[in-house]
Amino acid sequence: MNASLNTWSDALSELYLFGLPIGLVIIAAVPLVFIALYALTYGVYGERKISAFMQDRLGPMEVGKWGILQTLADILKLLQKEDIVNKSADKFLFVIGPGVLFVGSFLAFAVLPFGPAFIGADLNVGLFYAIGIVALEVVGILAAGWGSNNKWALYGAIRSVAQIVSYEIPAAIAILCGAMMAGTLSMQQFNLLQQGEYGFIHFFLFQNPIAWLPFIIYFIASLAETNRAPFDIPEAESELVAGYFTEYTGMKFAVIFLAEYGSMFMVSAIISIVFLGGWNSPLPNIGPLALNDWTTGPVWGAFWIVMKGFFFIFIQMWLRWTLPRLRVDQLMHLCWKVLTPFAFVAFVLIAVWEIYVK
Amino acid sequence: MQELEKAEYSSVRVTPKGEDRVIIEKDLSSEEMILNMGPQHPSTHGVLRLECKTDGEVVIEAEPYLGYLHRCFEKHAEMVDYPGVVPFVDRMDYLASMNNDFAFCIAVEKLLDIEIPRRVEFIRVIVSELNRIASHLVAIGTYAIDLGAFTPFLFCFRDREHILNLLEWTSGARMLYNYILIGGVAYDLPQGFKKRTLEFVKYFRPKALELQKLLTENEIFVKRTKGIGMMPAEVAINYGWSGPMLRGSGVDWDLRKEDAYSIYPELDFKVCVPDGKSSDIGDSLSRHLVRAMEMEQSLDIVEQCLEMMPEEEGFDPKAAIPKRIRPKAGEVYGRAENPRGELGFYIQSDGKSTKPLRCKARSSCFVNLSAMKELSLGQLIPDLVAIIGSIDIVLGEVDR
Amino acid sequence: MEDTQENMPQSSEVIAAGKVWHVLREKFGDAISELDENPFMPFFEVRQTERWREIALYMRDSASLRFNYMACLSGVDYPEEEMLGIVCNLESLGHHGHKIAVKVKCDRNGGTIPSVAKVWKTAEWHEREAFDMYGMIFSGHPDPRRILCPEDWEGYPLRKDYQVQETYHGIKVPN
Numbered sequence: 001m002n003a004s005l006n007t008w009s010d011a012l013s014e015l016y017l018f019g020l021p022i023g024l025v026i027i028a029a030v031p032l033v034f035i036a037l038y039a040l041t042y043g044v045y046g047e048r049k050i051s052a053f054m055q056d057r058l059g060p061m062e063v064g065k066w067g068i069l070q071t072l073a074d075i076l077k078l079l080q081k082e083d084i085v086n087k088s089a090d091k092f093l094f095v096i097g098p099g100v101l102f103v104g105s106f107l108a109f110a111v112l113p114f115g116p117a118f119i120g121a122d123l124n125v126g127l128f129y130a131i132g133i134v135a136l137e138v139v140g141i142l143a144a145g146w147g148s149n150n151k152w153a154l155y156g157a158i159r160s161v162a163q164i165v166s167y168e169i170p171a172a173i174a175i176l177c178g179a180m181m182a183g184t185l186s187m188q189q190f191n192l193l194q195q196g197e198y199g200f201i202h203f204f205l206f207q208n209p210i211a212w213l214p215f216i217i218y219f220i221a222s223l224a225e226t227n228r229a230p231f232d233i234p235e236a237e238s239e240l241v242a243g244y245f246t247e248y249t250g251m252k253f254a255v256i257f258l259a260e261y262g263s264m265f266m267v268s269a270i271i272s273i274v275f276l277g278g279w280n281s282p283l284p285n286i287g288p289l290a291l292n293d294w295t296t297g298p299v300w301g302a303f304w305i306v307m308k309g310f311f312f313i314f315i316q317m318w319l320r321w322t323l324p325r326l327r328v329d330q331l332m333h334l335c336w337k338v339l340t341p342f343a344f345v346a347f348v349l350i351a352v353w354e355i356y357v358k
Numbered sequence: 359m360q361e362l363e364k365a366e367y368s369s370v371r372v373t374p375k376g377e378d379r380v381i382i383e384k385d386l387s388s389e390e391m392i393l394n395m396g397p398q399h400p401s402t403h404g405v406l407r408l409e410c411k412t413d414g415e416v417v418i419e420a421e422p423y424l425g426y427l428h429r430c431f432e433k434h435a436e437m438v439d440y441p442g443v444v445p446f447v448d449r450m451d452y453l454a455s456m457n458n459d460f461a462f463c464i465a466v467e468k469l470l471d472i473e474i475p476r477r478v479e480f481i482r483v484i485v486s487e488l489n490r491i492a493s494h495l496v497a498i499g500t501y502a503i504d505l506g507a508f509t510p511f512l513f514c515f516r517d518r519e520h521i522l523n524l525l526e527w528t529s530g531a532r533m534l535y536n537y538i539l540i541g542g543v544a545y546d547l548p549q550g551f552k553k554r555t556l557e558f559v560k561y562f563r564p565k566a567l568e569l570q571k572l573l574t575e576n577e578i579f580v581k582r583t584k585g586i587g588m589m590p591a592e593v594a595i596n597y598g599w600s601g602p603m604l605r606g607s608g609v610d611w612d613l614r615k616e617d618a619y620s621i622y623p624e625l626d627f628k629v630c631v632p633d634g635k636s637s638d639i640g641d642s643l644s645r646h647l648v649r650a651m652e653m654e655q656s657l658d659i660v661e662q663c664l665e666m667m668p669e670e671e672g673f674d675p676k677a678a679i680p681k682r683i684r685p686k687a688g689e690v691y692g693r694a695e696n697p698r699g700e701l702g703f704y705i706q707s708d709g710k711s712t713k714p715l716r717c718k719a720r721s722s723c724f725v726n727l728s729a730m731k732e733l734s735l736g737q738l739i740p741d742l743v744a745i746i747g748s749i750d751i752v753l754g755e756v757d758r
Numbered sequence: 759m760e761d762t763q764e765n766m767p768q769s770s771e772v773i774a775a776g777k778v779w780h781v782l783r784e785k786f787g788d789a790i791s792e793l794d795e796n797p798f799m800p801f802f803e804v805r806q807t808e809r810w811r812e813i814a815l816y817m818r819d820s821a822s823l824r825f826n827y828m829a830c831l832s833g834v835d836y837p838e839e840e841m842l843g844i845v846c847n848l849e850s851l852g853h854h855g856h857k858i859a860v861k862v863k864c865d866r867n868g869g870t871i872p873s874v875a876k877v878w879k880t881a882e883w884h885e886r887e888a889f890d891m892y893g894m895i896f897s898g899h900p901d902p903r904r905i906l907c908p909e910d911w912e913g914y915p916l917r918k919d920y921q922v923q924e925t926y927h928g929i930k931v932p933n
Contacts, residue, residue, distance in 0.1 A: 055512040151393050155415075155739070229506060230578055238401040238504045239743050324578045325506025327740045328415055425906040432891070433915055468798055595826050595851050598880030611851060690798040691830060691847045691859065704832040704845060716916075718832035720847075728883040757906060 043261040043313070044071045050314065051321045081250035086149065089247065093147030098248065098255040101140030105262040107133045112269050113188045115279045115301030126187035127179060130270060131172055134225070134263060138164050141234070144256070145244035156243025159328060160234030164225055166332060170339035171221035174214035177343075177350045178274035181208055191278035199284035199292045203277040208353055213346040215275045217339050219312070222267035224331070226260065229320035236325055268312035269305060279305045390418065393739075397426045401504045401743045404753030406727075410734070410742070417742050420734035422727060424757055431758040435717035440466055440540055440683040443717065448534040450719060451755040453496050456482075456489035456525070457696045459538035464619055465692025465703035466540045469685035474541065478675055479621045480667040481543050484555070485525060485535075487656040487663070491562075492521040493697035494649045494656075497750040501646060502573060504747035505582050510572050517565050520558050527551070541679035552664050559657050566653055574636065574647065583643035587733050587745035590640055597729040600722055601699025602652065603749065605631050606645030613695035625662050627655045642748035649750070684712050691720075698722040698750055721755040774856035775800035781822055786813055801845070801859035810862050811872035811898070817848065817860075818877055825858070827851035828878040833888030837918045840866045842894045844885075846874075864894050873899035891916035 045060070045068065052059025060067030085094055111126035123129055138161050145157020179185055181204050182193050196202035205211045224231035235243030245256045272278060279301030283291035326334070396407035405426035411419045431450060435443045447462045448455040460482055467474065499514030522532050527548055529537035537544045573579050589599070594607040604611050612629040614622040630651035637643035687709030693702035699722030706716035726749050733745050772795050779793040779802055790813065791803040804810045817825040825848040834843045843863035850856050864871045873896035875882035885896045886905040893914035896902060904911065912923045922931050 051508070055509050056516055057512065151391065232506065233740070236506060236740070238506060239740050241400060321509050323507060324502065324573075324576060324582060325740075326578055327582060327738060329738070330581060425904075425908070428906040430915065436916075592826075593879075596879050598828055598878065609852060616855075688796055688798055689801070689845070689859075693829065700829065702830050702847070704830055704847070706834065716832070716834055718830065720830035720832075724883065724887075725880050728880060732879075 043264070044074070044257075046310075046313070047317050050317045054318070054321045075254065078250055078254045083250045083252065084247075086247055088149045090147040090149060093143040094247075095147075095252075097140050097144030097147055098245075098252045098259070099140070100143060101137055101259040102255050102262075104133060104136030104140055105259040105266065107136070108266050109262075111187050112266070113191055113273070113278060113301075114305055122186060122188045125185045127175065127185045127190070127270075127274070130187070130266070131168075131175060134266060135164070135168060137259070137263065140259075141244050144248070148244070148247040150247050152241045153244050153246045156234045156236075156240045156246070159240075160227060160244060162328075163227070163231065163234060163331060163335075166335045167221045167224040167231075167339075170217050170335060170343040171225060173340070173343035173347050174218035174221065175270070175274060177211070177214035177346050178204060180347075180350055180354055181211065182274075187273055187278075190273050191280060194277040195280050197285040197290075197292050199280075200277070200282040201284065202280070203275065203282070205275040208350060208358075210346060210349045210353060211275060213342065214350070215271070217343050217346065218271055218274075219315075221335075221339060222271060223316060223319065224335070226263045226267055226316075228264065228316050230323040230326050231331055232320070232325060233328055233331060238325075264313055264316060265309050268309040268316070271312060272305060272308035276308055277304075278308075395420075395742075396423075401746060403500060403746065403751050404756075406746075406751065406753055406756070408730070408734075408742070408746075410739075412739070415738050415740075417734055417737050417739060420731060420742060422730050424724075424727075424753075427753045427757040429758065431719060432717055435714055437713065439712040440685075440714065443714070444539060445534070445536045447719075448536055449754060450721065450758055451493075451696065451698065451701070451723070451752045452533055453752055454486075454489050454493040454697045455533060455535050456486040456538060457493075457694065458701060459535065460486045460620075461692065461694035461696065461701040462703050463538050463540050464694050465690055465705050466683070466685065468690045468692045469688060469705060469707055470540070470680065470683065471686075472541055472678060472680060475673075475675070475678055476621075477546075477668050477670055477673055478542050478678065480663050481547055481675065482538055483620055483622070483625075484547075484660055484663045484667075485528060485537065485543075487659045488521050488524060488555070490697045491653050491656045492518045492525075494653050495521075497649055497697070498569065498573070498646065501747040501750070502579075504743050505579060507573070507576075507579065510569060513565070513569060513572070517562060520561070524551070524555060524558060527554075539676070539679060540683055542677065543675045546673050546675050552667075555660060555664060559661055563654070563657060566650070566657075570650055574643075574650065580636070580643060582740070582744055583637075583641065583646060583748070585638050585641050585643075586737075586741050587642045587748055588638065588640050589729065589733065593732075594640070594729075598725040599699065599729065600725070601696060602630075602645055602648040603699060603726050605629065605648045606640065606748075608632065608634070608639040608644075613693060613700055617693065617695075619694060621663075624666070625659050627659050627662075630655060642744050645748045645750075682712065685709070693720070696722055698752065698755070699726060701755075719758055721758060723749075723751040723753075723755040724758075727751050727756055769797055771857060772797060772800050774854075775858045778823060778856055778858050781820070782813065782817070785816060785820075789813065799847070799859050801861055803861040803863065807862055807864055807871055811874055811877065813860075814874040814877045822854075824850045824853040826853065828874075828880050828884075829857075831881055831884035831888065833892040833894070833916065834861075835866075835892060835917050836863070837866075839863075842866050842869055842892050842917075844871060844888055844894075846881075868895070870895040870897045872897055875899050890914070893917070 049059045060070035063069040063073045085091055108130045111123050111130050141160045142157050145153040182190050184190065194202050194204060200206060205215055227234050235245070245253060248256060281292050281296050281300060281304055285292045391412050393410040393412050394407060395410055396402040397405040402408065407423040407426070409421045409423060410417045431446055434446050444459055444462060447458045451458050495514040495518040499511035502510035525535060526532045528551065529535040529544060589607050591607045591609050594604050595609065599607070608631055610629050610631050615629055630648050632639055632644040632647050637647055685707040687707055689706045691702055691704045693700050700720070701722055702720035704718040704720065705714050708715045730749065734742055737745065776793060776795065782790055786809065789804065789806040789809045791805055793800060793802045804813060817823050827849045829847040829849050832845045834845055836843060841863045843861055846860045848858055848860060862871050871894055873885055875885055882900065883905060885899055886901065886903060888894065889896060889902060890904040890907050891914055903909065907915065913920055922933055924931060
């Protein structure tokens with residue numbers, strides 16, 4: 001399998017048209033283009049529609065059929081907006097803030113395998129890289145909040161930094177549990193290890209009786225890392241107006257928005273790769289019904305990982321439109337006194353399982 | 359009076375149970391920052407400005423500044439005749455216009471000494487209780503938003519829409535009704551009002567329960583509100599609190615019972631006071647619970663009124679309105695139970711003019727808000743938002 | 759109309775107010791006026807304005823009165839008497855349930871009324887409002903500022919002889 005995979009991607013990456021490395025560009029670009037499209041249109045549109053259905057209303061209905069072009073119209077609007085940099089802002093920080101955020105969120109996609117062949121860079125420390133590069137967002141948020149020279153933005157930025165840095169600890173330990181089960185940090189290897197004819201049985205979540213604990217811990221921590229409700233205190237609109245992006249307008253605001261949806265997909269993809277088999281089909285082969293074989297392949301792979309990502313994004317939205325917001329100290333309490341100890345417990349238990357039982 | 363003074367201001371947040379305390383390191387050198395919350399801020403419910411002195415997330419002191427919506431109600435009232443004041447009264451607490459009209463008419467009718475037809479009294483109680491439900495729905499919905507839950511807000515507004523439709527059908531306006539007039543009401547209830555209102559009551563009962571489940575059974579909601587903004591009963595009375603705020607502090611006090619105005623003494627309803635099981639008496643959660651329970655009592659009242667209301671063919675609701683409203687010389691303080699508390703009008707008449715010599719509105723929000731400064735001492739910013747939300751101010755009534 | 763009212767038996771509210779007045783009369787003597795026993799709002803006047811705070815404190819704390827709730831405090835202008843005043847509607851909430859109104863008057867120009875903001879905390883904002891609208895000084899008030907009008911507004915809008923200033927920060931004030 002490993003060999004065939006390599007031939008696939010090797011063949012594609014050696015595709016030269018008119019002397020240009022078109023194949024490499026395709027490999028790197030397809031996921032990114034997809035994400036940009038997804039995040040801009042379906043993410044925002046989906047959020048608006050899902051929230052609308054949860055709240056007994058219709059959501060956008062005017063632009064296109066069922067309002068499907070609403071996001072395009074929004075982008076057009078945002079592009080035309082005046083780009084305001086307020087007078088007393090630290091202009092350098094104010095401008096690079098959204099850039100760093102965006103870059104931090106999208107650099108991680110480089111190591112995200114969208115299928116046996118679609119991967120930007122199959123690093124042997126892919127998982128480590130993904131966690132590390134997502135943490136770069138903190139710098140962007142702090143730059144945006146500080147550079148705005150606005151007290152609300154400053155509050156938002158400081159809350160956000162405290163929150164993301166804190167939640168990185170349970171998140172990283174939970175991910176480490178996954179890495180222990182796999183014995184590797186390569187994202188592609190994770191997928192390959194969870195491959196098998198029984199579908200979901202091979203996923204790490206079902207391979208280990210304790211795996212659900214780091215799974216839940218990582219999911220909760222990832223909500224906090226992406227500033228989603230109930231942990232959206234950095235942008236708590238009823239407290240801090242809009243948090244660290246209070247002063248942003250036009251495309252800069254759109255970029256921040258895009259980065260948020262990008263990292264939402266990123267954490268959803270990471271959780272599905274580490275615990276739920278990534279691009280592997282969850283369907284098992286049942287006798288003559290070779291469901292697993294039928295639903296495996298490059299396109300199916302992209303389909304599965306995107307569907308798994310969407311599933312977690314749906315849960316994120318569901319929570320956001322259901323739960324109130326925690327207070328700052330309650331958030332920290334949850335992180336340091338609940339999630340971190342449980343993450344350590346999970347770490348030890350999984351280590352014991354991997355060494356002595358398996 | 360001593361309870362609040364005991365609280366240490368900046369170092370420790372006072373919570374009933376010690377485990378939740380936030381202790382701020384006093385050794386760290388820190389600077390105080392002045393933070394202006396409002397007048398344009400999502401959770402000040404209008405144009406209130408709080409000048410907060412903050413130390414990190416802790417609000418050391420918050421000074422409310424009012425007057426951004428001051429529309430000179432009292433000056434206007436001295437310029438127009440008595441029936442002309444009613445539309446101005448509508449615009450004070452724009453979420454409960456019917457109740458405002460009711461309170462003002464009670465005050466003037468006291469001076470006029472006129473007999474109100476029984477059916478008019480029923481109509482008045484029905485519309486003002488419906489308006490009370492609508493107002494509490496907004497209060498609960500916006501409170502949920504303050505705490506970050508968006509969905510209950512839209513549920514509340516969906517149900518409020520039904521009430522607005524009913525009231526629009528009755529009075530012709532959606533929010534500022536000018537319906538209850540001195541000595542009567544503007545129109546009789548429309549044909550089929552009883553049927554549709556009963557349908558609404560039947561529809562709304564399970565929805566109220568659902569709302570209750572969505573909020574008061576939510577762990578995060580309870581955590582955010584329980585023990586926050588504690589107001590002991592003695593201090594609350596001293597601050598002149600009234601309505602759900604005072605009842606939230608455990609004082610069994612409802613003007614509908616105490617003053618027994620209109621036909622309330624004939625109706626069977628109970629005054630909602632928190633039992634202290636799910637909330638600490640006097641905290642934000644208690645005030646929220648009182649509002650939630652009151653909605654159900656109001657539904658009961660509406661049902662009873664619809665049953666008891668005398669049906670009269672060709673009823674003229676304006677029959678008792680005097681041709682010329684010129685009260686005898688004297689002073690009166692008339693009041694009624696509004697969704698936000700006691701709305702009182704002090705009216706001075708010289709007996710010669712058709713205009714009031716003085717008309718002071720004792721607005722419940724104004725008085726309730728005056729405790730804000732003391733409630734905010736040493737709270738976190740998110741708690742400050744939770745407290746403002748639980749006071750449920752309407753700036754139109756605060757500033758008049 | 760006039761006759762019917764005089765013949766009417768006094769309502770329980772007025773009788774209760776009468777009892778309260780007797781207690782106060784015994785304690786403060788001539789400092790308070792006769793009780794005006796009208797059926798709408800029985801009230802008495804504080805003749806010695808400077809004793810108002812003392813009377814207020816007694817009304818709040820005396821076991822037989824217990825006026826713990828101040829429903830309303832309204833500023834009033836009496837142009838004929840060249841006086842300004844306040845009307846306080848007091849109530850004993852949860853104790854005796856009786857109500858009474860108290861009037862305190864002061865000079866129209868620079869008159870002072872003792873502040874009762876420390877007695878009833880609710881009076882703090884009510885007094886600020888009365889000052890804002892009528893301009894009487896409340897001596898001993900913890901925070902004597904305007905409340906509804908801007909800090910630099912000229913004149914006191916609810917006085918009967920009030921003239922609107924022509925411009926405010928260069929903006930014409932509509933009449």
